Amino acid sequence: MKVFVLSLTGKPLMPTTPRRARIWLKAKRARVVRREPFTIQLRDLTTSYTPSITVGVDTGSKTVGLAATANQETLLQAEVQLRTDISEKLTQRRTYRRVRRSRKTRYRAPRFANRRRPLGWLPPSVSSKLAATLKAIHFAASLLPVRQVNVEIASFDLQKMRDPEITGISYQQGSLFGYQVREYLLEKWQRTCVYCGEKETALQIEHIVPKARGGSDRVDNLTLACQSCNQCKSNQTASEFGFPEIQAQALLPLRDAAHVSALKTRLVSLLLQQFGRAQVQVRYGYQTKYQRIQALDLPKSHTNDAVAITCEMGERIRPLETVYRIRCLPRGQYQRFNGLHSEHKCWASRKVRGFKLYEVVQVQGVRGYIAGRREKGAFIIKDVTTGKKVAEVTPRKLVRVARPTQGFLIVQKPILGCLRKESGASSPR
Ligand SMILES: [Zn+2]
Numbered sequence: 001m002k003v004f005v006l007s008l009t010g011k012p013l014m015p016t017t018p019r020r021a022r023i024w025l026k027a028k029r030a031r032v033v034r035r036e037p038f039t040i041q042l043r044d045l046t047t048s049y050t051p052s053i054t055v056g057v058d059t060g061s062k063t064v065g066l067a068a069t070a071n072q073e074t075l076l077q078a079e080v081q082l083r084t085d086i087s088e089k090l091t092q093r094r095t096y097r098r099v100r101r102s103r104k105t106r107y108r109a110p111r112f113a114n115r116r117r118p119l120g121w122l123p124p125s126v127s128s129k130l131a132a133t134l135k136a137i138h139f140a141a142s143l144l145p146v147r148q149v150n151v152e153i154a155s156f157d158l159q160k161m162r163d164p165e166i167t168g169i170s171y172q173q174g175s176l177f178g179y180q181v182r183e184y185l186l187e188k189w190q191r192t193c194v195y196c197g198e199k200e201t202a203l204q205i206e207h208i209v210p211k212a213r214g215g216s217d218r219v220d221n222l223t224l225a226c227q228s229c230n231q232c233k234s235n236q237t238a239s240e241f242g243f244p245e246i247q248a249q250a251l252l253p254l255r256d257a258a259h260v261s262a263l264k265t266r267l268v269s270l271l272l273q274q275f276g277r278a279q280v281q282v283r284y285g286y287q288t289k290y291q292r293i294q295a296l297d298l299p300k301s302h303t304n305d306a307v308a309i310t311c312e313m314g315e316r317i318r319p320l321e322t323v324y325r326i327r328c329l330p331r332g333q334y335q336r337f338n339g340l341h342s343e344h345k346c347w348a349s350r351k352v353r354g355f356k357l358y359e360v361v362q363v364q365g366v367r368g369y370i371a372g373r374r375e376k377g378a379f380i381i382k383d384v385t386t387g388k389k390v391a392e393v394t395p396r397k398l399v400r401v402a403r404p405t406q407g408f409l410i411v412q413k414p415i416l417g418c419l420r421k422e423s424g425a426s427s428p429r
Helices: 018-026 086-101 124-143 176-188 227-233 244-250 262-275 285-296 302-310
Strands: 003-006 012-016 030-034 039-042 053-058 063-070 073-081 146-154 203-207 222-226 280-284 322-328 360-363 366-372 379-382 389-393 399-402 408-414
Touching (some): 003 018, 018 030, 018 039, 063 124, 073 302, 086 124, 146 262, 146 285, 222 227, 222 244, 262 280, 280 285, 366 389
Parallel strands (some): 073 322, 146 280
Antiparallel strands (some): 053 063, 203 222, 322 408, 366 379, 379 389
16 A cells, blocks of 8 residues: 655655655654555655546445556545435424424524525535535545546446437447447336346346347347346247337437436536646546456446546556545534523534544554543444444543544555455346
């Protein structure tokens, strides 16, 4: 694992090996900035550098994969866990507010005239995810000299696939276009076996008029079927098999295809604004999948997808054995008043007995984060990965390992050497 290096002025430099970092630290040529991820800052001036690192972003609704590569080497790999509690918290706040209205409390000025949604409004849960994704990318850019950001926005390229039935892109197992056609068919046939309607199964690409009887590889002759239906149909056409409507439907091109979510559209436009037009590249899911399976030969995960997104087509890069797990944390409690009639202003202390929430601590041989504190009594320590309670101990016994940085709880997570077989509707044979 690399050690991240900052220049005297705080600009990111190319990361270095732990050995060299150790020598620099011993010779007092550098100082430690952060434990997790381990970052040092040089004490003397350095010559200028040219950024050469590509960052790949695999957006998701719960987890974002992040990877940075340069010169066929992976420098950073992380999975960012987004907050999923936003809508729940807003509902809770709304209930509190509504209950409070029926109580005898202080006067509250009416606030009904400020409810117009601004242009480009996103739901709070989505906007939280967008902000967190952007923040994570900027965090990576604060550790590494980033030249380019690659983002995946949809599973296939609609521009290239516009009327594929007419342009005649054909299917070929294992080729880049094969992956494109596959994603297109998954969207068109809604990830189901067209003959039995099965959803949760590995789907095969199926020729409506079998190849043996002169059926083409073009998209208008292809559909999706599960293995048993495919075998059962065998050498029949779809109409002979009893599905004439499939044959008719296959001829129609997909109308409102490849729905790009509001989050991804906005993410790309914000990245273009912040990093510049030349620094941002848009990628598609079929390219990622082709790259991950054919060139890199990696199991599916957010961080592996992110590595595939950074690569040029056909480039081979090995992923890291340890990835960072970055959890997005809430800012803290927002209770502002207490008392019977909300008459006291709250001054809740950030620290209790010297500790803040979400600090990583070690106690009795186990490591966890502080999930609950008591002014008088034991603290609750939870496991970083599972979120289960591991200990309830007095704060005197706690040893601090790391503090949250920039609203992120960052820990290392080793990747076990298991190569899981892919399953499910979207996996190729
Ligand atoms: Zn079937």
